[in-house]
Amino acid sequence: MAIVEVKNLTYSYPAADKPALKGIHFQVEEGEFVSLVGANEAGKTSLCFALAGFVPHFFKGELRGEVWVAGKESSRTSLDDWLLNVGLVFQNPFNQISGSKFTVYEEVAFGLENLGIPRPEMKERVEGIMQKTGITELAQRSPYALSGGQQQRVALASILVMQPRLLVLDEPTSQLDPIGTRQVFEVIKSMSQEGITVVMAEHKLEWVAEFSDRVIALADGEMWMAGKPGDVLTSPLMTELGIGVSRYTAAGRRAVEIGLLPASQRLPVTHRQALAFFGAAPP
């Protein structure tokens, strides 16, 4: 059953001379992991904001079409109600710290305080999510005294503790080092395995291929491709759209071009797929 339905969505920011999103149309099934890929200015962030209700409630502008999440339509639902079902995590971990709390534990509880959750339940949920996201040992640290990866996990925990049905992630690892990236992706993966629906905008195509059930490629505010990661991420259109391909896909394509491997083989995207792909090559 579809939890997300985006119907012919076209959106322009106030005073913008062209739409950020043009005729976007797709569905996401409950529990599915969908990734959005695209070059800069492709519309990924705008689409994330639309899914999270910030378009049209926070950013005004002109909106046509509809966004439905969990049976509610965004323009007819208050942001408060909308955010009961949707959680948003974005790029800069530093700016997602509320700034009003002095320990990580308090920071994670911030959303629950705002929702009026009783203290015993609040503590139970905070401790549970901190364990799941691997930040229990940071509980008494200042949120500002953490590394980028740790801050992003705190940001994730702060949203997940509110138990959203849909988690929207806008390039959650773009400002993180490889270790921080891995830690954050591991949390996202485990949450996805627990059944949370995830829509993630991301540039790191290897990770996208690793986790996603489906990939949507955007360019210039339009949806160009949608399908299984192996099909979308190895398509020649990826380079034309300015998104590019993973280094493994590029190496595989070159191996096929020079006749090292037959063209019938599916090109790899991840390290694991590359090992299998090149393992099949003659010595």
Add this chain to the structure above:
Amino acid sequence: MNTRLSFYVHRESPLHRLNPLTKLTLVGTLIVLAFASRGPELPLVLFLVVVLLSVAGQVLWEFLRVAVRLLLPVCGFIFVMQSLFIPIGETILLQWWIFSLRLEAIQHAALTVSRILVMVSSFILLILSTHPSTLMSDLTRRRLPGGFAYVITTSLQIIPQMRAKAQTIIDAQLSRGMETKGGLCQRVRGLLPLVRPLVFASLVDVEERAIAIEARAFNSKKEKTSLIEIEDPVYEKVVRWLMLFLLLGMIGNNLWRSLR
């Protein structure tokens, strides 16, 4: 990055255990009493009370360190300026060139300084013995608007962050040849490449932070709860009411005297 985000010093003391509103009321009472006094004697006694409270709160050393750094230059400056330049009284003690030191001006300066001593020192004691989260949680519970509490607590944390960001920008501009040394004009010119990116970056941060807290139901219509449990025993409520009556009595008395 500086991670010390408040002046709070954790101790297991009776002062720390007091409800934040009781401490706030005490601070308010001390300040009003000091300002209602017509001579420096009462404010000085009240300052002594604050010092004794810092002993009870096991924060004497921290209190003295902050108080001396903050109060000594301010009070010294005000005392000298008021003593020399307030043209009141006729009892001239010393005269030199355009300066004349009058007894009445010294008494006035002593009163001003003693009032400042009480006001600032009592606030220092409050922030040393009260965790900002506890203070804000308690005030929010008492219907202080959430937005106001947020601005107060965020302000406490934003200064080190802004300082760190400014330092990053200074380093970046210095590496590109910005001049920060030299005459006043040179320094002012050097300030512009710092201020512009700092202001623009801060505006972007504000928008992102607004989205981040909105995503965490900050503007939810539901009644907020608090993670922190704050005790408020009956005797503290009684003490607060007594302080309030004392305040009203003091204000009424002063009004009566001034009307007569």
